[in-house]
Amino acid sequence: MKRILLKNARMVNEGRVVEGDLLIEGDRIAKIGAGLSSPDARVIDLEGNYLLPGLIDDQVHFRQPGLTHKGDIASESRAAVAGGITSYMEQPNTVPQTTTLEKLEEKFAMAAGVSHANYSFPLGGTNQNLEEIKRLDKNACSGIKLFLGSSTGDMLVDDQQVLERIFSSTEMVICTHCEDEETIRRNLARARETYGEDIPMAMHPDIRSEEACYLSSSRAVALAERTGARLHIFHLSTGREVALFRNDIPLAQKKITAEVCLHHLWFAREDYQTKGSFIKWNPAVKEAADRDQLWEALLDDHLDILATDHAPHTLEEKQQPYLQCPSGGPLVQHALPALMEKHREGVLPVEKIVEKMCHNPAILFDLHHRGYLREGYFADLVVVDPDRPWTVSRANILYKCGWSPFEGQQFHARVAYTFVNGHLAYEKGVVSGDPHGRRLTFDR
CATH class of the missing domain: 2.30.40.10 (Urease, subunit C, domain 1)
Known part of the structure; x- marks a missing residue:
């Protein structure tokens, strides 16, 4: 041996x-x-x-199948291991979308033999696939992913009766992208009235606003509390949302949890002046005050997981005007060095990096024999x-x-x-x- x-x-x-x-x-x-x-x-x-234990990234977009001009399982998992990420959970908004058990298994087959890091793929929920969700074995994959706000891939779930049934029909972790679509459309219409089709990139946090995030997150939390569902909200971007989550009980006892991503901890509104579309994500990078509150919430355990939401697009795509430019950016190779920079500055203990990127993902998703030095x-x-x-x-x-x-x-x-x-x-x-x-x- x-x-x-x-x-x-x-x-x-x-x-x-x-x-x-x-x-x-x-x-x-x-x-x-x-x-x-x-x-x-x-x-x-x-x-x-x-x-350290190998990092576990609970939210990445490696773009395979169908969007492999942006990235693929082989290329992005290579970047991941170069950044110390040894396991990842890749999201379902590909082409075709991972919204049936057949497509889910096809995706596992694509990763076998080409992925440099360990992998799982959540099943995507839609307004039409409740029966597929009910058929999913609880040990087959990382969980269920629901887009409660539109983003790359147009997988918006906006039928409230369907949402109620999904939340009531599975014991698996339901991971959600939370932004209120009606609020975003109203904000976008106002921006168009002012700027026409030439909307500045710095308007992104006004369009994908704090209110849009809070409305959606608070509704998801209320629905989880009513149904008893196991809810995990991805990529919190506002300080206001922090109060929706608890820090007075251990993670293993929580039924409602939250994640924060590197870009919402590193960048803020003023960075649009120099970074422009390169920091256009959904949800948007917002105010410096939000960033400060997210740091505080990560350190005091209101926020449970630290992830990347790695989501590459080509340079050509990212250089388009605001309305055509897709949201998302690549992060898996640079997340750990960036966090170690915050450790060097005295902001983030190295033990906390391990807790939020190794131990807690293993606990939250019930991973077998990973996430610890044991x-x-x-x-x-x-x-x-x-x-x-x-x-x-x-x-x-x-x-x-x-x-x-x-x-x-x-x-x-x-x-x-x-x-x-x-x-x-x-x-x-x-x-x-x-x-x-x-x-x-x-x-x-």
């Missing part, structure tokens, strides 16, 4: 940083301790660098050098779309090694040509 011994690590796990060694045997963590040895193992001296768990690991500065440039971007909203940004930390199921998937700038990602399994 292949063995790799990681020596002299600062292991970040379950709220602690502990110096020691970790032995990988095959696809599992065999031993954690001090002064470990193994005569037939490859030894890698980590020289005091951080050793003996017997799968050897999904990332090694981070906290003091090896580099600058994001077109030359080192791995996304198929070839750009990043972080272009020109200097980061002090970089990923040195990423292991997926015990396989060295990324080593000091080089992604392995041999993908070892597996279908995620669940303990439900």
Whole structure:
């Protein structure tokens, strides 16, 4: 059995940083301790660098099938492991949409043998596919995804009776994109009255407004409370929404949870002046005050998960005027270095990064033997050098779309090694040509 011994690590796990060694045997963590040895193992001296569980991204858009000019499972999972992300949950707004059990299994088949990271795919809900949702085995995939506001792919679920039935018909996690469509249409009409077809990009947070987010999120929470559904709201973007969620009970006891994404923690309205369409996401990047409140809510556990919402579009698509420019941007390669920058600034403890991007996704989605540094768990690991500065440039971007909203940004930390199921998937700038990602399994 292949063995790799990681020596002299600062292991970040379950709220602690502990110096020691970790032995990988095959696809599992065999031993954690001090002064470990193994005569037939490859030894890698980590020289005091951080050793984290592999990051789990609960929301990405890798664009396969049907939109592969933007990205695909192979290309974007390569970028993911270069960023320390070893597992992901890829969303259903592809072409065709993943809204039947047949299409769901087809998507799993597409990922097998080509994904560099572990994978799952939620089943997308629509106004018409309630029977498919009822037929879905609770251990088949990560959960159900509902678009309660329109975004890329036009999967809006706006029939309230259907929503009530979906929330009442499944015990799986229901993940929602929450923006109120009527509010957005009204705001867009006002913007057109003022600017015609030449709407400035900086109007995006006024069109996809705080009110649009709060109305939709609060309704979803009320529906979950009424039906007893297991609700997880994706990509919170406003401080106002924070009060909808609890921080007084452990995550495992919560039935209503929330996620925040990197871009809503990093950018704010003033950044539209320099970044323009490169920070056009749905929901929109909003005010600096919202960003501050989201940070506070992440740190005090009102917000449970930190993710990327990685959603690439081509440069040509992103350079179109506001009304034609699609929302979304690529983030999986740069999320961890960006978060480590906030750690360096004293904003974000490294233990909190691990809690929000490793432990909590594993708890929330009931992942089998992932998300922790524990003996017997799968050897999904990332090694981070906290003091090896580099600058994001077109030359080192791995996304198929070839750009990043972080272009020109200097980061002090970089990923040195990423292991997926015990396989060295990324080593000091080089992604392995041999993908070892597996279908995620669940303990439900």
